[in-house]
Amino acid sequence: MGAVLARMVFKLEVERQFDNISQSTSTQNFWGRRWNLVSSSILRSTVYDPVRRICSRTCILGERLGLYVAVVATFVVSGIMHELLFYYMGERMWPVWDVLWFFALSGICVSVEIAVKKALKGRWQLNPLILRPLTLGFLMLTAFLWLFPAFERINMDIRVNQEIATFGQFVKGVVVNSNRVSFSLGLDYLLSN
Secondary structure (H helix, E strand, O other): OHHHHHHHOOOOOOOOOOOOOOOOOHHHHHHHHHHHHHHHHHHHHHHHHHHHHHHOOOOOOHHHHHHHHHHHHHHHHHHHHHHHHHHHOOOOOOOOHHHHHHHHHHHHHHHHHHHHHHHOOOOOOOOOHHHHHHHHHHHHHHHHHHHHHHHHHHHHHHHHHHHHHHHHHHHHHHHHHHHHHHHHHHHHHHHOO
């Protein structure tokens, strides 16, 4: 909606945030290519690439294990950032860390999925008609268990309703005041002529 509004009002092309999430065939596909593309790009360059590069250079982890560490680290950083957002939206309510667990679990699942894909080397794959509902069902289930309770904890529904009411009062004030301004400008014009 924001991109459409920016295009209509300001004639700006905004980078796409999402890419047809209902077509996700895996957690890797969902998080890496379909959901919140701007954040994915930022996290890739600021967390994933440096962690993978550092892990690949160490003799202990190596390049293969470094990939999985980098994926999980990226999701953990994302989880911490989301916890921080909820902390401030919840008027500094101390985190329960369920949001962090949601993202950490997603990172682990993406890592396992990558390992399975590498092990199978494309020899076996489920039909996308089966993969899409499985992927979205898994993501919805984990979101209902660990992500959505954070919204309830900070009373997001009440906050959204208050914000909508405040915005409505603002718009109402602008419309009423602009009508007064146009009426007084019209009256001044009539009196001067």
